[in-house]
Amino acid sequence: MMTILLRINLDITGNHPDRSPRFRSAVRSIQSVSKDSNKVVLLAHRGRPRRREAKLSLKPFTKYFYRHLERKIKFIPHLNFKKIRKDIDKAPNGSVLLLENTRFFPGETSNSPKLAKDFASLGDKYINDDLPTVHHKNASNYEIAKLMPSSMGSELKKELKDLDKLAKNPKSPSVAIIGGAKMDDKLGVIKRLLPKFDLILLGGGVANTVLKARGVNIGKSLYDKDVQLGSLTSNQRVVTPVDWEVKGDRILDIGKETINEYEELIAKANTILWNGPMGLFEEKPFDRGTKEIAKAVLANKRADIIIGGGDTLKVTKLNEDELKSSKILLSTGGGAMLNYLAGKKLPAIGVLS
Ligand code: ADP
Ligand code: MG
Numbered sequence: 001m002m003t004i005l006l007r008i009n010l011d012i013t014g015n016h017p018d019r020s021p022r023f024r025s026a027v028r029s030i031q032s033v034s035k036d037s038n039k040v041v042l043l044a045h046r047g048r049p050r051r052r053e054a055k056l057s058l059k060p061f062t063k064y065f066y067r068h069l070e071r072k073i074k075f076i077p078h079l080n081f082k083k084i085r086k087d088i089d090k091a092p093n094g095s096v097l098l099l100e101n102t103r104f105f106p107g108e109t110s111n112s113p114k115l116a117k118d119f120a121s122l123g124d125k126y127i128n129d130d131l132p133t134v135h136h137k138n139a140s141n142y143e144i145a146k147l148m149p150s151s152m153g154s155e156l157k158k159e160l161k162d163l164d165k166l167a168k169n170p171k172s173p174s175v176a177i178i179g180g181a182k183m184d185d186k187l188g189v190i191k192r193l194l195p196k197f198d199l200i201l202l203g204g205g206v207a208n209t210v211l212k213a214r215g216v217n218i219g220k221s222l223y224d225k226d227v228q229l230g231s232l233t234s235n236q237r238v239v240t241p242v243d244w245e246v247k248g249d250r251i252l253d254i255g256k257e258t259i260n261e262y263e264e265l266i267a268k269a270n271t272i273l274w275n276g277p278m279g280l281f282e283e284k285p286f287d288r289g290t291k292e293i294a295k296a297v298l299a300n301k302r303a304d305i306i307i308g309g310g311d312t313l314k315v316t317k318l319n320e321d322e323l324k325s326s327k328i329l330l331s332t333g334g335g336a337m338l339n340y341l342a343g344k345k346l347p348a349i350g351v352l353s
Contacts (some may be wrong), residue, residue, distance in 0.1 A: 001093055003039040003123035006030065006153065007141050009130040009332060010044040010061055014314070018064040021313065021330040022132065027068045029129040029155045030096060037093040041122055042073070043140045044130070045103045052079065052104045062098060073098050079105055081118045088122060102140040109138055116143030129153025131160070131333045132310075134340075134348040141348040150352045155332075160340065164244050166306050167341050170196055170271035174311075175291065177262070179204030180276025180311060185335050188342035190232065193273070200237045201262050203254050203278030203289060211240050211251075217340035219249035245279070245286060253279030254289035263296040272297055275309040275338060290315050298328070305329065308337040 008026040010017075017023050026044070034040045047056040058075070065073045077088045078175070084099065091097055101106045104277060107115035116139040120126070126148050132155075133141050144150075175340045176197045178186055186206050193200060202210055208223040213233040232238050239262075243255030254262070266272060278289035295307060307316060308331030327336040331337045341347060 001037060001041075002125060002320055003041060003043050003088065004033055005043060005119065005123040005126045005144070005148075006033050007027055007043045007126070007128045007130045007133075008153075009132045010058055011046050011132060011310075013047075017061070018068060022332045023061075023064065023068075025131075025155045025159075025332050027065070029153050030065070030069060032154045033127060033129075034094070034096050038149060039088065039091060039093060039123075041088060042096065042098045042117065043102050044098075045108070045133070045138070045140070046101050048101070048210070049101065049103050051106070052100075056101055056103075058098055058101050061199065062162075065096075065098075069096075071096070076100065081121070082203040085122060085231070085345045095305045102138070105139070109136070111137045111143050112139050113143055115139040117148060119144050124148065126150040127153045128348060128352060129155045131156050131331075132336050133184075133342070134333075134346040135179075135336045136194070137347045142351055145348070145353070147152075152349065156349075159331060159333070163331065163337065163340060164307065166271060166304055167193065167273060168196065170273070171271050171304065172271075173198050173265075174271035175201055175265055175269045177201045177203070177266075177272065177274040177297075178206055178276050179278045179290070180309065181205045181222060182276075182338075183209055183227055185338045185342075186276065187224075187227050187229075187232075188344065189275070189338045190238065194235065194237065197237075197271075199237050199239055199265060201265065203241065204276050206276065207254070208251055209242050210238060214240060216240075216252055219246075221249075221251040245289070247286075252283070253286040258265045259289055259292045262293060266293070266296040267300055271301050272300065272303045272305045273341075274286045274305070274307045275312055275334070277311055277315050281311070281315045287315065301327075303327070306331055306351075309334040 174197045205222040208221045241254045241258040243257045244251045245253040279286040281287035305328040
């Protein structure tokens with residue numbers, strides 16, 4: 001009998017966390033690891049707290065786990081390792097226990113060796129099944145793996161395989177739709193996808209950056225000053241909006257003509273990859289471009305589709321129940337998915353034994 005430390009992702013917002021792909025993936029992960037009489041200790045974070053913050057506690061998840069796993073998960077509220085260890089020791093074999101938000105523990109995001117050692121002392125073996133965090137070095141997903149036998153979880157393995165299949169061999173005509181705000185993440189991906197995909201359709205701040213380089217006056221719109229676009233600027237397969245919605249001096253969404261043009265290209269595609277909203281979707285009516293694009297993507301029943309990114313999934317409001325019959329894959333990862341597709345090293349994967 002042993003105790004397995006299982007890193008899952010519970011970085012989920014909204015009123016129905018159990019509908020999110022991240023939660024569903026966590027449930028499958030727990031199911032696959034907790035088959036025998038070993039004890040399983042779950043490690044996960046939520047949000048960006050620096051210390052204990054009641055609204056970012058993981059406790060509410062026990063209710064959802066109970067509903068979806070049909071078994072009790074014991075929540076350990078302490079941040080004190082002596083007390084945590086006592087609770088784990090007391091628990092009967094076969095128990096699944098959930099630690100409090102790992103980011104409540106000092107040293108988590110700075111990858112503290114001391115904290116990693118404390119986490120590692122709680123179990124015999126470490127399994128990482130948290131894709132959305134693999135591009136970060138945290139005590140509970142990086143340093144810990146150096147201290148004990150460690151491996152990739154089944155969910156993480158499957159998701160990387162699915163991403164590989166679609167992104168490395170897209171079926172033509174293929175379109176990658178890239179929007180959103182995190183420019184430095186996205187440029188590497190665009191460069192990497194360009195040789196494989198027929199067209200890259202841009203929206204959001206990413207589009208603004210390329211529009212500016214193409215000589216368009218973007219006023220005070222969000223864009224990335226520091227980015228080196230090189231030959232991307234003149235590449236005809238990198239498609240920028242032809243019109244846009246503005247407020248004051250800022251481009252906040254793609255325009256109607258652009259929506260029509262993108263819709264046609266999406267309808268013809270056999271492979272679609274999408275990350276990043278087309279506009280400032282949090283503010284109506286600038287959610288329109290993103291919502292129309294989402295509709296167009298969903299309407300294509302023939303294509304292989306991957307959609308990823310925290311905000312992208314939030315605004316498209318897709319959940320796995322609705323998608324069971326379609327060929328759409330929701331990636332749990334945002335930045336991590338992009339980094340993987342861009343061919344960057346993912347520290348929390350590289351460190352596993
Ligand atoms: P994801 O989380 O799906 O990877 P990002 O975090 O990169 O996506 O981008 C989402 C953010 O980008 C949203 O907050 C959205 O409001 C913002 N955004 C998109 N387009 C614009 C724009 N034109 N101007 C300002 N913000 C934008
Ligand atoms: Mg985001």
